[in-house]
Amino acid sequence: MDNIKIEIPSLPENIRIVESFIDNAKERFSLEDDIYGNIMIAVTEAVNNAILHGNGKDAHKNVLLQLSLLNENLQFTVQDEGAGFDYQHLPDPTAPENLEKPGGRGIFLMKNLCDEVKFHEGGKKVDLIFYLG
Template sequence: MSDVVRVLVVDDSATQRCLLQSILKPAGYQIDTASDGVEALAYVKEHPPQLVVTDLKMPHMDGLQLVREISQLQLNVPVILTTAAGSEMVAAEALHAGAASYVPKAGLGRLLLTTVRRILELHKATQQNQSLADCLSSMTIEWKLTNDQSLVPNLIGRVESILEEVANYDQGQQMQIAMALDEAIVNAIVHGNLEVSSDLRRIDDGQPYLDKIKERIAMKPYCDRRVVFRLQVSRNQATFTIRDQGPGFCLEDVADATDPANLEKEGGRGLLLINTFMDEVQHHGGGTEIVMTKYCPEIPVEIEA
């Protein structure tokens, strides 16, 4: 039973709870349910699940307040939001408050299971990396990655380990950094090096998208391209530079990544998460390089009386 992954589904609609269960349960997850944030918070305190999937608009305690409570209590349980059209501003606020990601209700069938699996992988990698010793005050390290997406969680786990040695991020911030890095590195591989359009995700439950990725991983010139990932970290901040070898893109053609209205747009989802979770984001090289910075909270200094 220790290997069973428990997911708490929170929604005031019984129909919606059944839908979420029908997506997640066949994948082997144990599903528990709650009908509002109050019930969910009590459950998380008593029986912490590995993950919470929650609606935003609910009576008694909505999804935003639930995210805030879980974050403030440092319960270390990642939360995924399910968002409906019209809830963009609240969803963006919840991401800032500590939610790990979101899935538009219009795309639950395509995106929910993939998002759940990815967050659980990243959360496990974060949990397994314990602080080593008081060692480093700064570090710069660079990796050159192939287009194998299965390497990304292990890389992020290594990055988390380094951040724990040097910086002062809490668990919520570590999870947000992991999500932003995952989006940026996968974007560099799939959309940069392999030149696969996210529009293919909308066709036949995304199968053409997966087929095109598999095809181009073994096809020249795509298979020879690499993603360079550089980490620069000090006590005060971490800067992540990701550069692909694709043709780049026109930034003006991409939806405004800071506009919450793009929560429901498939193509802008990754950039919105990146811009929400990082303090500074810059694009260079005609879209082939992204530089992201996350500042560290100051460590309180105890003054002896």
């Protein structure tokens, strides 16, 4: 099993590092453009959420990004050092009353771009799973 990890301080500009990490995964696993695009959006969204909401942009707190190849699936795990959140009761960003509200779209996007999204540790950790087979 391949397993690659990086840990970054919670600064929004560190998304560049995450983009490079995903570019390397594209090369390493010969990803097609459509799945690569989905991975880029979903994983950067998850890391952004971890930086902004999980760790509150506290540069002393890190975000861990891990990539694993499990069977025919690529799994990206994003973990922050925050308090977690109630991921089971999120407002629907597509509901008319929420269309004008900022926020709430990240997890919706992740769920639509990934084959599976699994939260752990009270929302501090999320697995984004993409089927390659």
